[in-house]
Amino acid sequence: MLTLGIDPGYAIIGWGLVDYSGARLTPVAFGAVTTQAGEPFPQRLLKISEGIGEILDRFRPQAVSIEKLYFNSNTTTAIDVAQARGVIVTEAARRNIDIFEYTPLQVKQAVVGYGRAEKKQVMEMTRQLLKLKSVPKPDDTADALAIAICHAHSFHSQSYELLKRTKA
Numbered sequence: 001m002l003t004l005g006i007d008p009g010y011a012i013i014g015w016g017l018v019d020y021s022g023a024r025l026t027p028v029a030f031g032a033v034t035t036q037a038g039e040p041f042p043q044r045l046l047k048i049s050e051g052i053g054e055i056l057d058r059f060r061p062q063a064v065s066i067e068k069l070y071f072n073s074n075t076t077t078a079i080d081v082a083q084a085r086g087v088i089v090t091e092a093a094r095r096n097i098d099i100f101e102y103t104p105l106q107v108k109q110a111v112v113g114y115g116r117a118e119k120k121q122v123m124e125m126t127r128q129l130l131k132l133k134s135v136p137k138p139d140d141t142a143d144a145l146a147i148a149i150c151h152a153h154s155f156h157s158q159s160y161e162l163l164k165r166t167k168a
Contacts, residue, residue: 001021002019003018003148003151003155004016004065004148005145005146006064006065008084010041010081010084012032013051013140015030015031015055016029016142017030017061017148018145018152025129027132028059029059030144032138033051035048045084048088052091056097063098064088064100065101065102065151066101067102068102068104069081069085070104100151100154102150102151107147107150108122110149110154111150122143123135123139123142126142
């Protein structure tokens with residue numbers, strides 16, 4: 001299963017494609033869509049839409065996994081990220097690609113095995129699981145790969161449980 005993991009934002013949108021076949025995770029491609037701080041916000045959203053759309057058209061993933069938003073203290077930033085996230089989800093929906101959402105806690109649990117893991121631990125485990133020489137930069141890209149890994153593990157677990165139930 002080819003999964004596109006996305007770490008939503010509006011300045012840097014990390015993305016990472018992971019193929020999960022059997023029990024093997026293989027990195028396919030990863031990077032970031034970026035926008036400039038001085039650009040009008042609608043133009044930034046358009047650039048995000050075009051960038052994500054291009055990635056979806058080029059790689060044709062079977063699933064998109066994206067981090068769920070959680071509100072910290074800065075609601076203005078959260079609203080802007082939510083708008084960018086909406087553009088990303090719309091691009092996947094337009095192409096009839098299944099969309100899966102995961103909380104940061106779920107991602108940490110799936111990648112490290114501990115829901116309260118530190119960001120550095122998640123990044124290093126992502127590097128190890130994908131057999132990369134170094135942690136991808138920017139951090140948003142490494143986060144996106146971790147989100148894709150989370151989906152691969154979650155989807156595999158759900159499929160296994162479903163298979164067990166149908167055989168019983």
